[in-house]
Every structure is written in structure tokens, then in C-alpha cells.
Amino acid sequence: MKKYRNAASGILVPLAALAFWQMLSAKGWVNATILPSPMQVLVKWWAYLRPLEAFDPAQGSYLAWCFSGELIHDALGSLYRVLLGFAIGGGLALPLGLAMGYSRLVYGLFNPLIQVLRPIPPIAYIPLSILWFGLGNPPAVFLISIGAFFPVLMNTVAGVQNVDSIYLRVGRNLGASRFTQFTRIILPAATPYIFTGARIAMGTAFIVVIVSEMIAVNNGLGYRILEAREYLWSDKIIAGMFTIGLLGLGIDTVMSRLSTYLLKWHRGLEQG
Amino acid sequence: MSGSANHISVSGVHKVFQSGGQDVYALKAIDLEIARGEFVCLLGPSGCGKSTLLNAVAGFSLPSSGAITVEGQAITTPGPDRGMVFQEYALFPWMTVEQNIAFGLQIKGAAKPAIQEKVDSLLGLLHLQDFRKRYPKDLSGGMRQRVAIARVLALDSPIMLMDEPFGALDALTRRNLQDELLRLWLELKKTILFVTHSIEEALYLADRTVVMTYRPGTIKRDLKVDLPRPRDVASPAFNALKKELSQLLMEEQSRHNQDEFKGAAVD
Numbered sequence: 001m002k003k004y005r006n007a008a009s010g011i012l013v014p015l016a017a018l019a020f021w022q023m024l025s026a027k028g029w030v031n032a033t034i035l036p037s038p039m040q041v042l043v044k045w046w047a048y049l050r051p052l053e054a055f056d057p058a059q060g061s062y063l064a065w066c067f068s069g070e071l072i073h074d075a076l077g078s079l080y081r082v083l084l085g086f087a088i089g090g091g092l093a094l095p096l097g098l099a100m101g102y103s104r105l106v107y108g109l110f111n112p113l114i115q116v117l118r119p120i121p122p123i124a125y126i127p128l129s130i131l132w133f134g135l136g137n138p139p140a141v142f143l144i145s146i147g148a149f150f151p152v153l154m155n156t157v158a159g160v161q162n163v164d165s166i167y168l169r170v171g172r173n174l175g176a177s178r179f180t181q182f183t184r185i186i187l188p189a190a191t192p193y194i195f196t197g198a199r200i201a202m203g204t205a206f207i208v209v210i211v212s213e214m215i216a217v218n219n220g221l222g223y224r225i226l227e228a229r230e231y232l233w234s235d236k237i238i239a240g241m242f243t244i245g246l247l248g249l250g251i252d253t254v255m256s257r258l259s260t261y262l263l264k265w266h267r268g269l270e271q272g
Numbered sequence: 273m274s275g276s277a278n279h280i281s282v283s284g285v286h287k288v289f290q291s292g293g294q295d296v297y298a299l300k301a302i303d304l305e306i307a308r309g310e311f312v313c314l315l316g317p318s319g320c321g322k323s324t325l326l327n328a329v330a331g332f333s334l335p336s337s338g339a340i341t342v343e344g345q346a347i348t349t350p351g352p353d354r355g356m357v358f359q360e361y362a363l364f365p366w367m368t369v370e371q372n373i374a375f376g377l378q379i380k381g382a383a384k385p386a387i388q389e390k391v392d393s394l395l396g397l398l399h400l401q402d403f404r405k406r407y408p409k410d411l412s413g414g415m416r417q418r419v420a421i422a423r424v425l426a427l428d429s430p431i432m433l434m435d436e437p438f439g440a441l442d443a444l445t446r447r448n449l450q451d452e453l454l455r456l457w458l459e460l461k462k463t464i465l466f467v468t469h470s471i472e473e474a475l476y477l478a479d480r481t482v483v484m485t486y487r488p489g490t491i492k493r494d495l496k497v498d499l500p501r502p503r504d505v506a507s508p509a510f511n512a513l514k515k516e517l518s519q520l521l522m523e524e525q526s527r528h529n530q531d532e533f534k535g536a537a538v539d
Contacts, residue, residue, distance in 0.1 A: 169356075169362070172332070172350040173330065173332075173350045173355065173356045174375060174376040175350075175352040175376070176379050185364065264407070265367075265368075265408075266409075
């Protein structure tokens, strides 16, 4: 009962905002080219979503046709770049972070360079990335990797460094080798931090993918909304923005569900 | 096994810390012999070095000079022959109750069926059967300390070191676990070195209560507690001993307090 009440109250403000927006448009208080009505956005969104051509069995299966719409194509393209960049950036950051957290020597060697590079926003790498990789997926994936790298790195280092020393004392008391201490104590103890880093990295990757598509790629959600501006299709811009928002929400939900499941032992987590 | 009756032998142990450019003797000239199967409590105010001594026996921080031997062997590192129970429970939160108990056996390289059997019997021994799949966060303090004890018992170590293990528990849970510990001690014939600041706890549990002094940490009194078990905390004999120990402890506590006030004055 309470659950339904919460859901109902959660929908109130969005509904009011929508009504207000619709009213602005209906009364003609705003120029429809600048701010189209919600209805108009919805119509455009549907057109953007559905397949461009009529179903033709000669072209492929029905399922393939269902997913042949421009929006699906763009969303999958963006998602692919996010996941690939995240995997590369996070995949490099995780072992380095573990090594830096565990070994003072490695930390001392790498930290100065990391501290210099870290404040550079991934966006600032755009010129270099185009110079190095040209246009298309490679520069975008490069930028996203950089965006994902640092959050995973910093959190992994912190996670390993903050392992409560009492656990290591217990490990030594039980006779654990250094390898066992690392794999069975340090690594699991650091996972809450690592997951936090991964979640932040995912968010950064998602920002960077939109920006990089506006500059270096000729498909994807970021490209599409910039393209729409050229034609003054503000309804398509807004439809694209909502799609970006929904995709981001979807990714974050998956990440948060995953970490709740994998960290079910962890005290600090809210029950989702 | 060595022929000597003494299981743990501490002789001429000093432990020196540097503090503000000065040498602070956490332990000074400690001699302590503990027989096999003996239950010894170290008692004293905070800062008296009782935990330092326990950590030295555990091998976590070696003495500055002097020797600690177990079964005639000098202590150089921590090891599973001296299982330790910590005040903060220190259960691995990412492991379930049974995984926590099994961990030491896995490190030893025991076979899976043997581990399972041992874990099952320890779960029974400590009345933890219904909690085997739980994570530590879902357990009460008393339950957690039961798991910590089971984890150490799994090692089959002849010695148990306990660092104020029941200090954070409420009075009833505490008494309950004290009784459990005595039962296990009698059944499994462990040598136990137990740190506490509670006079009553020391007198309730120990064969011998060793009172330590505040800085430098020395042994002020080594008292044999000859009362029959189970001990009646309300009996006149118990209270006579309690009174005697209180007096000793109060002297040390007041030195500790003076030191703290001096420290405050300097600040």
C-alpha cells in the first residue's frame, strides 16, 4: 500500500512539469520551433524509434526489421562504445590500482604521473584523439577509456589502502600466505570501493560518449541530436535527450543492482 | 613435544616505544611461565602493556629484547599454532559464518570433506547451526564472537590468545560466553592467555590472574585463583579476592590518571 503511495507521489512532479510544458505550448507562449510540445516530441520519438522502411522479408528477419529504426541503431552504437571504452579503461585501471594500493613502491612510481594527468578532463583529449585515431569509433573509445580509467583507478587504490589492518592481522594469524591474503582478504575487502569507482566510471563514460559522438563519430545519440540541430528539429533533439537519459538510467540501474547483489554482505549498502 | 611443563615462556622481555623523543617502556623485564592447559588472565588498566604482551606472544610485534618461546621454540611470526580472538571480532564480512570458520582450514590445505566435517562439528559446538549461511552483519555481537572463537578452534591450535574478547558485549551475553569458553577450555584442554580489564572476569575465568603495572609495564602480582568452578561471584571468597585485586588495580589506575592529567597540562 505504502509502496503504491510512494510511486504515486513520485509521479506527481513529473506530471505537473509535463502539464506545465504542454500548457506553454498550447497557449502559444513559446515558439514551437524552440520548444515543441510534449506531444510533438512523443510523435517524433516514435518516428525516430520505428523502422524506416516497410517490412520486407527479402531484407531479413522480422526481428531485425523491428530493430532497424534509427534510434535503436544510435542507442546500440552509443552503448557499444560505452561498454568497450569502459572495459578497456577499467580493465587497465583495475590491475594498476591493485598494484598501487598494495605496493608503496608502485604507488611511488606511478602516483606523480597520475596526479598530473588526472585533472585533465577527457574532453581535452579530443584534438589529440582525432589526430591519433582519425574519426569513427577509435577516438571515441579512446576518450571513453580515459574517462573510465581514473575513477576506477583512484577508487581501487583507496579500496586496497583502506583495508582494515585487523583483517590482515587475522589472515597472518591464520597462517595465510601473501597471495592468499591478497586474493581472499584484500581483494574482497576492496570491492565496495571498486564498485563505487566502476559506477562513477560508467557515468563519466556516458558523458564522454555523447560529446565524442558530437565531434568524431557520425552515428550514435550524441551525433543525432547535433545533427537534428542543423535542421532545427528541436523535437528530435529533445527526443534524443530523453533517450540518452533513459539509457543512462538503465545502465546505472544495472550497475547498482549488480553491486547490491555481489556486495550483499556489505553493511553500508541500502537494501534495493 | 618438549619435556618442559611450560607451554609458553616469557623471559626478560622488554618492549620500548619512542614517544616525543623519549623511550617509553610498554613492557619491562617481564617473566611469565604458563603451563600447558592453564588459563591465565592478564589484568590491568589501559596502557599497562597487557595487549602489547599478548601481541608479542601472538608474534604481531616482537619484543625489543628478551625471549618468548612456545613449546621451546622462539616466536618470530604470527602463526596458526596461536589462534587469536580479537575484541573487534574481526570476522571477514564478505564470508558467511561457515566460510569464516573454514578459512583457516583452507589455508592449511585441508581436504574438502574434512573441512566440512570440522565446520559442522564447530557449528554444533558453539550452537551456530542455524546461522551457517548468514553474513556477520546479520549477527549480534555475541554471535559474532562465537564465530570468531569457532574460527580459532578450527585451527586446532593448542594455544588460544584472547584480547578483551567479551569487552564489547552486554553483561548477560558476556557471562554466557564466559561459561561457554570455560566449557570449551575444559573439553579441549587449551592453554589460554586472556587479556581483560575486568577484575570479575579475570577471577571468574582464570587459574591465574596476572596484574600488570601502568608504564613501565611490569608484573605487579601473579595471583593463583584456587576457587572451585563454577565460581560463585557472590561468595565471600570471590569477593575477598576481588577486593584485593581492586586495590592493586586502583593504584595503577591513579598513576594512569595522573599521567593523563599531566599530558593535558602540557597541551
